[in-house]
Amino acid sequence: MSLPSHAQIVVIGGGIIGCSTAYHLARDHNADVLLLEQGKLTSGSTWHAAGLVGQLRSSAAITQVLKYSVELYxxxxxETDLSTGWKMTGCLRLACNAARMEEFKRSAKTAKSFGMEMELLSASEAKALWPLLEVNDLVGASFLPTDGQANPSDIAQSLAKGARMNGADLREDIRVIGFEKSGGRITAVETTEGKVTCDSVVNCAGQWARQVGAMAGVMVPLQPIKHQYVITEPLKGLSLDAPTIRDPDRRTYFKEDVGGIVFGGYEPNPIPWTTGDVPNDFAFQLFDDDWDHFAQHMEQALVRIPTLGEVGIKQMINGPESFTPDGNFILGQAPECENMYVGAGFNAFGIASGGGAGWALAQWVVDGKPPLDLADVDIRRFPQDYRDHDKVLHETLRFYADHYALAPQL
Ligand SMILES: Cc1cc2nc3c(=O)[nH]c(=O)nc-3n(C[C@H](O)[C@H](O)[C@H](O)COP(=O)(O)OP(=O)(O)OC[C@H]3O[C@@H](n4cnc5c(N)ncnc54)[C@H](O)[C@@H]3O)c2cc1C
Incomplete structure (x- = not known):
């Protein structure tokens, strides 16, 4: 089927963010939406995500966005009759020191202000929730019962189906290769299948968003970094409804997966991918396993869940994800081009953000302003010197390394 000659809004990218944006534009705003994906839906970072869905962040607005995701999932x-794998398992956060426990107490207050009850637990209460845990080193823990986990590809496909049910046109195997502009605005999108005139463009191109933005003179300061986790064989005694776990003082996270465990973490010595253009044909691909780099997480995970030592590893996933210089994602209207909007740079919480970010971005495109105060993620927070890739690389690596550092007292 040939492309339409005109679409009101063209969404670029068929990962979870593009699918969610198209879904909300079509469902809430009755917009005429064309989504273009250069490969297949989910073939970028979305298909290989671990699928933890947490809600609490230090920013109130981002927490609201993530809470929306959970309500949607x-x-x-x-609504779509397409399963998402959503399980409201709750999330257990572990504190190995008093400062971390203080952080959890502050988080519990923040959670309460958003109508979420975050419980503070003793080490033995944490063990009762997750019997395979070693808790000797814990000062305490927190538990947010409404967090959960899902299958990332299935959520994106379900959103894509919902978008189509509401009239959006989603096309695969069509790459955006340029833009026609007039008077600072995009007037048409050039693709491998011809030209489409449009009123607005939404750049949801994941780690490619930087180069897609550049074609319109728009700066999207993100950096792809290699991110790894492993999937184990089934563990005896592990409940299929076990809460997800964040063990920030040991830099690791865990999630139940078909009776086994998915676990990974954030290294103090992250490995970046290219600072140049990301190859366009990097679809459904991974990097080689890097066991040397992963050894630090393996060591910590074995201390926390000793029975992990009794099961084999089924698979390692080493995939690229785009991170940003301040750890927050990039959303909103590009300052250099008034009808290009961006939703990218999700810092390994794009599945958790997907529902809410798509909702907020859709409203932003239609109203020309965000539905809530999203200054923390607004693309306009970055001055133009972030066009310097080395600066973006340097600051992003530093932020990644501090991912599980104690949150500053607000
Ligand atoms: C190992 C790993 C584990 C993760 N675990 C989690 C987790 O547990 N929880 C969580 O919330 N997040 C997790 N993430 C992060 C999550 O995968 C991403 O944040 C999310 O998938 C980003 O979605 P996206 O739509 O922005 O990008 P993508 O899924 O990459 O989609 C962008 C799409 O744009 C398309 N595109 C690019 N250029 C063009 C063009 N010119 N024309 C047309 N199409 C184009 C691409 O082909 C791609 O399909 C993890 C990431 C990794 C790497």
Whole structure:
């Protein structure tokens, strides 16, 4: 089927963010939406995500966005009849020191202000929730019962189906290769299948968003970094409803997966991918396993869950994800081009953000302003010197390394 000659809004990228944006534009705003994906839907970073869905961040606005995601994921499968793998398992956060426990107490207050009850637990209460845990080193823990996990590809496909059910046109195997501009605005999108005139463009191109933005003179300061986790064989005694775990003082996270465990972490010595253009044909691909780099997480995970030592590793996933200089994602209207909007740079919480970010971005495109105060993620927070790739690389690596550092007292 040939491309339409005109679409009101062209969304670039069929990962979870593009699918969610198209879904919300079509469902909430009755917009005429064309989504273009250069490969297949989910073939970028979305297909290989671990699938933890947490809600609490130090920013109130981002927490609101993530909470929206959970509300959506809870009922999306009923709307689209396409399962998402959503399980409201709750999330257990572990504190190995008093400062971390203080951080959890502050988080519990923040959670309460958003109508979420975050419980503070003793080490033995944490063990009761997750019997395979070693808790001798814990000062305490927190538990947010409404966090959960899902299958990332299935959520994106379910959003894509919902978008189509509401009239959006989603096309695969079509790459955006340029833009026609007039008077600082994009007037048409050039693709491998011809030209489409449009009123607005939404750049949801994941780690490619930087080069897609550059074609319109728009700066998107992100850096792809290699991110790894492993999937184990089934563990005896592990509940299929076990909460996800964040063990920030040991820099690791865990999630139940078909009776086994997915675990990974954030290294103090992250490995970046290219600072140049990301190859366009990097679809459904991974990097080689890097066991040397992963050894630090393996060591910590074995201390926390000793029975992990009794099961084999089924698979390692080493995939690229785009990170940003301040750890927050990039959303909103580009200062250099008034009808290009961006949703990219999700710092390994794009699945958790997907529902809410798509909702906020859709409203932003239609109204020309965000639905809530999103200054923390607004693309305009970056001055133009972030066009310097080395600066972006340097600051992003530093932020990644500090991912599980104690949050500053607000
Ligand atoms: C190992 C790993 C584990 C992760 N675990 C989690 C987790 O547990 N929880 C969580 O919330 N997040 C997690 N993430 C992060 C999550 O995968 C990403 O944040 C999310 O998938 C980003 O979605 P996206 O739509 O922005 O990008 P993508 O999924 O990469 O989608 C962008 C799409 O744009 C397309 N595109 C690019 N250029 C063009 C063009 N010129 N024309 C047309 N199409 C184009 C690409 O082909 C691609 O499909 C993890 C990431 C990694 C690497």
């Amino acid at each position: 809870k009922r999306l499968d009923q």
